[in-house]
Amino acid sequence: MSEWISLTTRDGRSFEAFLAAPEAHSKENGRGLIVLPEVYNVNSFAHDVAQRYAALGYAVLVPDLFWRQSPGKHYDYDQPDAAREQGAAVNTDAVVSDVGVAAQALRERLGASATVGVLGYCLGGRIAALAGARESVDAVVSYYGVGRDAHLDELARANKPSLYLFGETDPWVPPAVIDAVQQRASGNINLEVEAYADAGHGFDRQGFAPYHPAAAEAARARVLAFFDLHLR
Secondary structure, eight states: OEEEEEEEOTTSOEEEEEEEOOSOOOSTTOEEEEEEOOTTOSOHHHHHHHHHHHHTTOEEEEEOTTTTTSTTOOOOTTOHHHHHHHHHTOOHHHHHHHHHHHHHHHHHHHOTTOEEEEEEETHHHHHHHHHHHHSSOSEEEEESOTTGGGGHHHHTTOOSOEEEEEETTOSSSOHHHHHHHHHHHTTOTTEEEEEETTOOTTTTOTTSTTOOHHHHHHHHHHHHHHHHHHOO
16 A cells, blocks of 8 residues: 655645555554665665555655655656655755654554654664654664764764664765765664765666665665664
8 A cells, every 4th residue: 555645744735745655554563664765865775665565564754855845856766866855855854843743643553552764765764863862762774864064063972773774885885975974883782884986976777877786685675674673
């Protein structure tokens, strides 16, 4: 089952999110997941990720990251300039708050005992990491989150289980940033960091360049184990 639904922000505004959910689930044991897409917003890859996790039993919400400036704008990978222009205009703090709204919507759907994780990529990876520090979520996975160096102090205080995944050849998240994140993570038992050799930005983007099969498969196995542990 999949559809676009409307959510309401904490200040009473409405925005759209793509919902992918199993046909049936248990309210007592529901597991929800918020997928935060790349700078290309809710494109075909984001839909594929949502459907993949729905097939595993998660109720998945993928919010429109650009709704405040350009609602409904989603981009293919041959539109990098337009996508990056939209990404640069995003109000990060406001979208982090949207994650909290989405988490509450999933709990209302699945039941009060539901657990809710966050899975973010690129721009969404930064927002996911911040949501782990600020919002009521249960576990966070961040794939190659950009702009993380501006939030190192806050992320070092994250109190939710968080897994940060990087590619060692990523030009958007250079080795110095990965090293800084790893140093901060060493003082926080909630943070885990993994970097994959020869993998670059977008290494999990199956069906689209620069997909790196070995890194993607290793990372997905790690993510599934992480969520199985923390989203019981």
